[in-house]
Amino acid sequence: MDRLIYTAMSGAAHTLNQKATVSHNLANASTTGYRSENNAFRAVPVYGDGLPTRAFVVDSTTGADFTPGPIQQTDRNLDVAIRGSGWITVELPDGKEAYTRNGSLQISPNGILQTHNGFNVKGDTGIITVPQDNRITIAKDGTVSAVPITPLPNTVAIVGRIKLVDPPENQLIKGADGLFRMKDEIVPQANANVTLVEGALEGSNVNLVHEMVSMIALARQFDMHIKILESAERNAQQASEIMVVRT
Structure with a gap:
């Protein structure tokens, strides 16, 4: 009983x-x-x-x-979706890393590339800062380029490269903020095999x-x-x- x-x-x-x-x-x-x-x-x-x-x-x-969601085309320069497996690295307020599949990015008033929720996107060498009066393009390998709007629109400057990682899924845990973190807090290295789809977003799975x-x-x-x-x-x-x- x-x-x-x-x-x-x-x-x-x-x-x-x-x-x-x-x-x-x-x-x-x-x-x-x-x-x-x-x-x-x-x-x-x-x-x-x-x-x-x-x-x-x-x-x-x-x-x-961890099944990938559908990719939806938006044609917005700051929208990126990950093709297949992989994660976009963001920097938390305490300096630690977290990982997301939400590629709806924005530029803060200070010129820092951020996620839609306000987390700084981390590059291979730190946060990515974008100069003012520039149009931003993001390549499929995560390279962020700035193109001056005036007076020389043909001048392209690489301002950073988004850190794309692909750690084992069984080592990731989901936080209350929707971001994923490593269980053992080991920082994964950038993975060149992770690619982005420009002008698109991944929907919910x-x-x-x-x-x-x-x-x-x-x-x-x-x-x-x-x-x-x-x-x-x-x-x-x-x-x-x-x-x-x-x-």
């Missing part, structure tokens, strides 16, 4: 957490470069004196789906049909856990009545 109650109770709680994950995925179905999240659970025993039959359900794995089906399945699963708890309560009541009658 203990195992039944504890497993059903903790299973119901984690099912609610999984429903929250699915809801988060659905809310980001149109977010540029978003990687859908997933959860898995397993039952483990509760260790301690007097609790040999009790078990909890705990998170077994919490990760992300959320499968709406799959997520909606998962939401329905989780709702039924939660109902099943509640029915198990109700059944355990009835059994306990009946057992108590039998004990009372016998005494």
Whole structure:
């Protein structure tokens, strides 16, 4: 009985957490470069004196789906999408690196190349600064070039190269800000095999049909856990009545 109650109770709680994950995925179905999240659970025993039959359900794995999303053409100079695997490196306020697939870039008032969320894009030699009154182009290898608008539009100056990396997916963890970080904080080297698509953005890889089906399945699963708890309560009541009658 203990195992039944504890497993059903903790299973119901984690099912609610999984429903929250699915809801988060659905809310980001149109977010540029978003990687859908997933959860898995397993039952483990509760260790301690007097609790040999009790078990909890705990998170077994919490990760992300690294399947590439669809590439959508925008024809904007500062929009880039990664073809295949790979990541754009950004610099966090504490100086550490993080990685994103959101290639919607912008130029800050100080002339620094940033992501749409305001994180500085990191180049092979540091942050990338763009001179004023220049038109920016980004090549497929991440090279950022500045073309003066006037008076010599044919003069091209290379101002930096975006650091493109491709670390093992099993070494990446997703943060609450949507950025990915290395588990062991080892800084990966730039990978020349990672290429960009100019004037395009990668859409979210959320499968709406799959997520909606998962939401329905989780709702039924939660109902099943509640029915198990109700059944355990009835059994306990009946057992108590039998004990009372016998005494």
